[in-house]
Amino acid sequence: MDYIEPxxxxxxxxxxxxxxxxxxxxxxLSEPAFWAGWDRxxxxxFEDYFRQLTEFEPTRAAQFGIQHYTWLxxxxxxxxxxxxxxxxxxxxxxxxxxxxxxxxxxxxxxxxTLREMETLRDHIALALEHGSMILIHTPHLEDKYKGTKxxxxxxxxxxxxxxxxxxxxxxxxxxxxMIRDNGFRCGxxxxxxxxxxxxRAADIxxxxxxxxxxxxxxxxxxxxxxxxxxxxxxxxxRRKHSEATxxxxxxxxxxxxxxxxxxFYLSRACESVPGNVKxxxxxx
Amino acid sequence: xKNIDSRCPLPLRRIVDEYFAESRNKMLELGAFFDRLDRxxxxxxxxxxxxxxxxxxAAGVLLEPGPQRxxxxxxxxxxxTEEPREYLDRKAAWGAYADTGEGI
Numbered sequence: 253m254d255y256i257e258p259x260x261x262x263x264x265x266x267x268x269x270x271x272x273x274x275x276x277x278x279x280x281l282s283e284p285a286f287w288a289g290w291d292r293x294x295x296x297x298f299e300d301y302f303r304q305l306t307e308f309e310p311t312r313a314a315q316f317g318i319q320h321y322t323w324l325x326x327x328x329x330x331x332x333x334x335x336x337x338x339x340x341x342x343x344x345x346x347x348x349x350x351x352x353x354x355x356x357x358x359x360x361x362x363x364x365t366l367r368e369m370e371t372l373r374d375h376i377a378l379a380l381e382h383g384s385m386i387l388i389h390t391p392h393l394e395d396k397y398k399g400t401k402x403x404x405x406x407x408x409x410x411x412x413x414x415x416x417x418x419x420x421x422x423x424x425x426x427x428x429x430m431i432r433d434n435g436f437r438c439g440x441x442x443x444x445x446x447x448x449x450x451x452r453a454a455d456i457x458x459x460x461x462x463x464x465x466x467x468x469x470x471x472x473x474x475x476x477x478x479x480x481x482x483x484x485x486x487x488x489x490r491r492k493h494s495e496a497t498x499x500x501x502x503x504x505x506x507x508x509x510x511x512x513x514x515x516f517y518l519s520r521a522c523e524s525v526p527g528n529v530k531x532x533x534x535x536x
Numbered sequence: 537x538k539n540i541d542s543r544c545p546l547p548l549r550r551i552v553d554e555y556f557a558e559s560r561n562k563m564l565e566l567g568a569f570f571d572r573l574d575r576x577x578x579x580x581x582x583x584x585x586x587x588x589x590x591x592x593x594a595a596g597v598l599l600e601p602g603p604q605r606x607x608x609x610x611x612x613x614x615x616x617t618e619e620p621r622e623y624l625d626r627k628a629a630w631g632a633y634a635d636t637g638e639g640i
């Protein structure tokens with residue numbers, strides 16, 4: 253089954269991983285800007301990073317027939333550094349018109365601090381100023397519930413923000429209802445030790461329906477599985493879910509969300525999905 | 537709270553067939569973890585460690601009636617406060633909330 257990987261930090265992965273993803277049906281992916289594992293010392297580092305995301309990675313992905321899209325930001329792990337955030341945000345606009353940029357992300361909170369919230373607000377304002385979509389990272393473990401509430405409250409403080417253009421990622425059982433009840437799109441991250449397992453992701457979809465939900469591997473330099481989505485497909489088949497339901501989660505829902513960006517075009521989707529992919533919409 | 541009673545397509549016997557072995561293994565791993573804590577080299581009391589206390593409290597939910605046991609367990613392991621931290625105390629989360637009053 254063809255699938256779209258909506259969240260993968262491919263600069264941390266090998267070419268072998270691209271090959272495995274292509275062999276298992278990945279036709280496109282999106283790569284949010286991420287934390288390097290240590291704090292960068294200069295905004296110049298981010299400029300190089302944004303070039304890597306918009307120039308080098310699309311070329312590497314194309315070798316395997318995978319379309320590469322990306323999101324730009326200063327990641328929440330570095331959001332406490334307000335001076336760095338201001339410098340990096342000033343450099344983002346010149347990259348926003350590059351052909352594979354979908355919007356601003358992954359922004360959000362890490363330890364739910366006041367400065368992180370200021371940096372989040374600045375990113376949201378930048379996205380709205382440029383008509384960009386937003387990809388949200390919700391915090392880890394004990395910080396997730398409170399952080400998701402703070403993020404939603406911050407997003408809703410912007411009156412002209414359309415929640416359908418915002419994907420709130422890394423949802424779990426205790427946060428999914430507040431995300432969907434407020435009209436936002438929702439991502440489930442399939443991780444070996446944290447976030448949700450394959451089985452829990454299937455449980456969540458059974459309990460909350462497949463509308464407006466996609467799954468992702470969020471593969472990076474930590475414990476993560478770049479072929480988690482095909483593993484999820486097997487999990488859903490193990491439970492006798494229909495191919496149509498599975499396809500909605502791993503293919504049609506990402507297309508519907510990404511198609512709100514004017515530059516998103518999935519060449520293979522036009523051949524395999526009835527109608528124009530631009531016309532796909534969520535049914536809430 | 538919507539659709540929380542939506543059913544898994546598999547009949548109960550088939551769910552047990554598919555998931556019993558891995559669930560059994562996870563439960564034994566948790567028991568082994570608690571035993572390992574009791575055997576800690578410094579003989580420290582595991583119940584002095586807030587993460588262990590939180591995990592034991594969450595484990596109690598396993599034997600409570602459903603639905604939404606996972607949600608209740610996750611909430612027991614979450615920061616229950618409402619206001620942002622005034623400053624960054626550390627980069628990483630620990631997996632359970634330490635009610636120290638620091639940084640809040």
